[in-house]
């Protein structure tokens with residue numbers, strides 16, 4: 001069911017410093033910051049030859065990233081995103097196996113303008129999983 005690795009997301013305490021590090025020290029192609037009020041984050045995508053890195057920074061007081069950074073003040077890996085062809089079918093199949101979908105269980109529009117949803121990390125070896133329909 002799952003396809004390509006779409007991105008690995010890293011929560012960062014300083015978005016500009018992290019972007020500069022990827023641009024200058026690592027020589028990566030770094031995109032512009034994008035605010036995503038629906039998800040409570042500002043993101044910067046970094047394009048690698050075979051996947052992307054998503055730098056995540058909190059947007060607003062209720063951002064889900066605030067708690068993560070409180071526990072991990074120097075930042076840390078936040079989630080990985082797999083591509084699927086049909087997000088509703090993927091969700092239904094996973095729910096049948098006992099996996100929990102975060103939030104309402106309905107896909108939201110993600111950073112690439114495509115439907116996404118998140119699966120509970122406790123059901124996936126401690127790793128928060130994002131599915132994105134491509």
Ligand code: CO
Nearest residue numbers: 009054081130
């Ligand atoms: Co993501």
